[in-house]
Amino acid sequence: MHGRIALLTALGAGLLLGCGSLALAPDGLPTGTVVLEAYVPAEPATEAPGAVAVVTAVSATPAVGLPAERDTDQAYSTFDQPDDVEGYQVHFVYALPSDGADAFLDIDGQIELSANAMNYWLHNKTGQRLRYDTQDGKLDITFMRLPYTAEDISQEYRSINSLLEHWLKITGQAKENKLYIVYYDGFVVTNEGYCGLAPVPPAGIGQTAVLLLRGYNPTRDLTCPRSFTRSADYTGFFEVTILHELLHMLGVVGECAPNYNGSHVNDHPQDLMYHQYDGTYSPLFMYLDYGNDDYYNHGRPDCPDLARSIFLDPLPEGAELPPRWSDTIRNIPPDPIGGMQ
Numbered sequence: 001m002h003g004r005i006a007l008l009t010a011l012g013a014g015l016l017l018g019c020g021s022l023a024l025a026p027d028g029l030p031t032g033t034v035v036l037e038a039y040v041p042a043e044p045a046t047e048a049p050g051a052v053a054v055v056t057a058v059s060a061t062p063a064v065g066l067p068a069e070r071d072t073d074q075a076y077s078t079f080d081q082p083d084d085v086e087g088y089q090v091h092f093v094y095a096l097p098s099d100g101a102d103a104f105l106d107i108d109g110q111i112e113l114s115a116n117a118m119n120y121w122l123h124n125k126t127g128q129r130l131r132y133d134t135q136d137g138k139l140d141i142t143f144m145r146l147p148y149t150a151e152d153i154s155q156e157y158r159s160i161n162s163l164l165e166h167w168l169k170i171t172g173q174a175k176e177n178k179l180y181i182v183y184y185d186g187f188v189v190t191n192e193g194y195c196g197l198a199p200v201p202p203a204g205i206g207q208t209a210v211l212l213l214r215g216y217n218p219t220r221d222l223t224c225p226r227s228f229t230r231s232a233d234y235t236g237f238f239e240v241t242i243l244h245e246l247l248h249m250l251g252v253v254g255e256c257a258p259n260y261n262g263s264h265v266n267d268h269p270q271d272l273m274y275h276q277y278d279g280t281y282s283p284l285f286m287y288l289d290y291g292n293d294d295y296y297n298h299g300r301p302d303c304p305d306l307a308r309s310i311f312l313d314p315l316p317e318g319a320e321l322p323p324r325w326s327d328t329i330r331n332i333p334p335d336p337i338g339g340m341q
């Protein structure tokens with residue numbers, strides 16, 4: 001697609017990190033391939049004036065064992081707030097390491113703008129939107145201060161999905177009807193140019209995709225500019241990245257796709273789920289399943305199709321859960337650092 005390098009790395013023993021996270025084989029034993037991804041836009045997201053909405057979620061009980069204090073007078077939330085709507089929905093999280101600078105992206109409107117821009121693009125393509133978790137009409141964003149330093153987390157960044165989902169589950173926050181998109185605002189020292197991470201099909205399971213807001217390696221960071229959209233009607237680099245990762249959690253791309261290539265497709269370099277960057281990127285020319293034969297609106301009942309996702313609004317006829325959802329919601333991935341209380 002516009003902006004992604006997919007690298008496959010075999011790990012001798014262990015974790016399946018699909019664009020990120022831990023997965024267990026059906027027998028409970030870890031399986032072992034790592035997919036690394038980096039997104040590479042050839043042009044920066046255009047700057048446009050965007051309305052800044054202030055999130056006014058009510059602060060709730062702090063998460064177990066985690067510091068929640070922050071230097072702001074604005075209301076924020078450290079727990080999922082009462083939902084506006086029922087049904088399967090996507091919940092957003094703003095996460096910081098214990099020593100990370102707070103950019104207040106959950107309360108300054110940036111994450112809500114990003115989420116809305118993501119859905120703007122999807123609606124243009126499909127006539128549907130992802131059902132977001134909102135409270136009183138505003139995006140319900142959870143603020144998460146992790147108990148580990150940026151350095152601790154950076155050393156285990158390939159397992160950051162696992163860490164975050166572990167935290168969501170042991171604190172009782174993970175819901176069986178939700179997927180989680182975490183904007184992680186700590187430096188990640190990576191030579192691979194990761195921008196977003198998620199469990200990928202067919203083996204990956206998980207409810208958590210992570211957007212890495214801060215890189216470190218100056219060379220590789222050129223391939224991952226880490227820029228937000230500034231307008232709800234323009235889908236920028238971060239928005240494309242997280243949409244790509246979210247589709248992975250919906251089972252896209254299935255092995256049954258005719259142009260399947262390692263959880264991605266290989267039939268058009270401007271496809272949202274393309275397997276390898278080709279040097280061009282423009283949201284104006286992005287395809288959601290070029291040819292409609294691999295993962296969107298292909299009409300085959302036996303192959304994962306975004307058009308039938310239960311996370312869409314309006315709800316599609318014959319709406320389907322992501323593959324292996326019962327495994328996903330039961331699985332508590334390990335804390336890769338090992339010190340979480």
Ligand SMILES: [Zn+2]
Binds near residue numbers: 264
């Ligand atoms: Zn991917």
